[in-house]
Amino acid sequence: MPVISRGFHGRRQDGPPDRVPPGQYVTEDFPVLSAGPTPHVHLDSWTFEIQRGDDLLHSWTWDEFQGLPREDVTRDIHCVTKWSKLDTTWEGVSVDTLLDTVDDDSAYVLAYSYGGYDTNLPRDDVTGGKAWVVDTFDGEPLDPEHGGPARLLVPHLYFWKSAKWVRGLIMRDEDDPGFWESNGYHLRGDPWLEQRYWGD
Amino acid sequence: MAGTAVLGRLTWLVAEVAATVPETPRTRTLVLDVPGWSGHRAGQHLDVRLTSDDGYQAQRSYSIASAPGQPLAITVERLEDGEVSPYLVDVVHDGDAFEVRGPIGGYFVWEAGDERPVLLVGGGSGVVPLMAMARAHKAAGADTRMRLLYSSRTLDDVIYHGELVHLDGNGLDVVYTLTRGQPPGWTGYARRIDDDMLREVAWPAGDGPIVFVCGSTHFVDAAADGLVRLGYDPRWVKTERFGATG
Numbered sequence: 001m002p003v004i005s006r007g008f009h010g011r012r013q014d015g016p017p018d019r020v021p022p023g024q025y026v027t028e029d030f031p032v033l034s035a036g037p038t039p040h041v042h043l044d045s046w047t048f049e050i051q052r053g054d055d056l057l058h059s060w061t062w063d064e065f066q067g068l069p070r071e072d073v074t075r076d077i078h079c080v081t082k083w084s085k086l087d088t089t090w091e092g093v094s095v096d097t098l099l100d101t102v103d104d105d106s107a108y109v110l111a112y113s114y115g116g117y118d119t120n121l122p123r124d125d126v127t128g129g130k131a132w133v134v135d136t137f138d139g140e141p142l143d144p145e146h147g148g149p150a151r152l153l154v155p156h157l158y159f160w161k162s163a164k165w166v167r168g169l170i171m172r173d174e175d176d177p178g179f180w181e182s183n184g185y186h187l188r189g190d191p192w193l194e195q196r197y198w199g200d
Numbered sequence: 201m202a203g204t205a206v207l208g209r210l211t212w213l214v215a216e217v218a219a220t221v222p223e224t225p226r227t228r229t230l231v232l233d234v235p236g237w238s239g240h241r242a243g244q245h246l247d248v249r250l251t252s253d254d255g256y257q258a259q260r261s262y263s264i265a266s267a268p269g270q271p272l273a274i275t276v277e278r279l280e281d282g283e284v285s286p287y288l289v290d291v292v293h294d295g296d297a298f299e300v301r302g303p304i305g306g307y308f309v310w311e312a313g314d315e316r317p318v319l320l321v322g323g324g325s326g327v328v329p330l331m332a333m334a335r336a337h338k339a340a341g342a343d344t345r346m347r348l349l350y351s352s353r354t355l356d357d358v359i360y361h362g363e364l365v366h367l368d369g370n371g372l373d374v375v376y377t378l379t380r381g382q383p384p385g386w387t388g389y390a391r392r393i394d395d396d397m398l399r400e401v402a403w404p405a406g407d408g409p410i411v412f413v414c415g416s417t418h419f420v421d422a423a424a425d426g427l428v429r430l431g432y433d434p435r436w437v438k439t440e441r442f443g444a445t446g
Contacts, residue, residue: 002257003214005250005298007291010258011283023249023259025283032417032441035307037424037434081261116435145421183306197304199209 019076020084021191027083030146035179038144039115039165046149048133049168050102057102057171062149065133068093073132075155077162078191090153092134095126098169106171110178111152114165119178120187121154121161126169130156133166158189158196212249212299213237217292218271223359227325228289229265229275234300237272240264242336243309243329243412243440246274246302250284260284263328263414263440264303267335275359277325308412308440312340316410316436317403320348321393321423323415324357329440330412331360334372347373349401351393351419353380375401393419398426405431414440 015026043062050057060068073090109126112118125131135142135150142148147164154161160180181187186195194200213236221229240246245263266273278289292298310318310333318337320330327350337346352358355378368374377389377397389397403409411432413423420441427437 002212002249002251002299003297004253005287005292006296008250008252008258008287008298010250010252010256012256023257025258034439034441036439037428037437038421039434082259145417179307184304197210 015084015086019086021078022194023196024078024082024084024191027085029083030085031079031081031083032145033079033081033160034145034164035117036115039113040144041114041149041165041167043149047167048098048150050098050104050171051168052104052106052171057104058098065093065135065150068097071132073134073153073155075153077155077159080158080160080185080189080191080196084191088155089138090132090134091136092132092150092153094129095131095133095152095169096129098133099123099127102171104171106173108172108175110170110172110176111161111163111166112168112170113163114167117163117165117179119152119161119163120175120181121157122175122188125154125157125161125188126152130154156190158186158191160185161189210301210304212301214297215248215272215300217294217296219294220292223275224357226289226357227275227277227359229273230288230292231266231271231273232300234272237300238303239268240272240303241268241306241309241311242332244303244305244332245329246300246304248274248284248288249299249301250287251299258284261304263332265328265331265335267332267339269339270335275325275328275331308414308438310336310410310412312336312342314410315344317345317407318347319402319409319411319427320346320350321411321413321415321427322348323351323393323419323423324353325359326413326415326419326440326442327359329414331363333412334364334367337371338367342371345373345403346371347375347401347403349375349377349393349397349423351377351379351415354378355381355383355386393422393426395426395429398423398430402427402430402432405433408433409436411437412440413437415442417441 215232219231262274276288
């Protein structure tokens with residue numbers, strides 16, 4: 001039984017309860033959370049790669065990436081620091097499209113980024129229409145501070161899984177932890193199960 | 201890196217307010233008595249959960265202000281449209297209780313055994329986790345160089361001012377900039393952080409310093425980008441940006 005905080009009344013949930021996971025609150029802002037300086041990546045040197053071990057399975061330049069089939073995506077996003085933002089709109093390429101180009105059925109991926117960030121994901125969480133590599137937010141090119149030129153978007157998991165400045169996926173057999181997952185945060189991060197930290 | 205060890209679940213613990221310390225017109229420190237608290241490292245944060253008498257709950261994250269081994273304390277800034285911070289700054293008093301869990305975060309952390317020169321860059325209440333590091337530096341008697349560049353709006357907005365005056369020169373250098381107003385005779389900086397200021401204040405990049413930057417997004421970007429332009433290794437410029445923490 002939680003203790004009652006004397007004199008606390010709260011503002012009450014300001015979003016539809018079926019869209020705001022436990023412990024979250026709705027914000028209109030788009031806060032930025034990054035562990036280091038913002039990498040500034042030039043489009044003429046940008047690539048997106050899919051690797052397995054030392055093998056490069058496929059690589060796209062920016063122009064090649066722009067030629068892939070694109071999707072409009074409108075989703076709610078949920079940050080582990082407690083804010084949720086509803087109906088965010090993105091454009092990009094489905095991870096299904098990217099993975100369909102390689103002959104690999106690994107059970108897990110590690111998404112890695114310019115700047116050194118990485119995050120681990122089960123294949124099932126980035127396929128089946130659940131994840132995208134997006135380069136457009138709200139109709140505009142994605143700002144560097146929000147992960148531009150391109151970031152991963154995995155909106156059904158806490159937003160640290162949506163790696164900013166993404167540069168590729170490493171296919172692998174084990175779900176070894178990525179950056180935040182090595183620093184106290186949950187291996188999978190389902191906001192509806194409130195999987196914020198180790199042991200949740 | 202903390203490695204892959206799986207710790208036990210961070211459970212909610214009852215925190216009783218042992219003392220409150222007004223810091224500035226907008227901030228207050230809460231000293232918490234938390235039976236079962238496992239201890240923390242300088243720079244980590246914790247989650248607060250408030251529960252109203254009808255069961256409604258709200259959670260937020262706050263940086264820990266105290267050094268490891270000292271009584272656990274958080275410092276909270278009131279956000280005018282916030283839900284939790286006005287309660288913690290204006291309403292709660294000694295003997296009241298809420299819940300906390302933590303400590304959280306294993307990256308934005310300074311360890312007293314680290315021998316690299318340390319640069320702390322804080323904007324507004326972004327100084328809170330940096331203060332935990334400065335206090336840890338003092339408590340450990342560390343002789344590593346540590347310098348704090350601290351940006352506030354006015355002198356009245358400087359959190360921990362009295363303590364920082366005491367620490368300044370005793371193993372810690374403190375450099376202030378006041379961006380919106382300065383008292384008569386002010387000799388510190390009087391502008392937002394820029395590359396010239398960083399060049400004057402920061403340790404030479406060749407000394408291999410480690411940096412902790414905390415503040416608003418724009419503040420952190422200005423400081424972190426400037427340090428990278430000065431030749432700092434981006435891997436050792438650790439940042440924490442606060443978004444909405446109302």
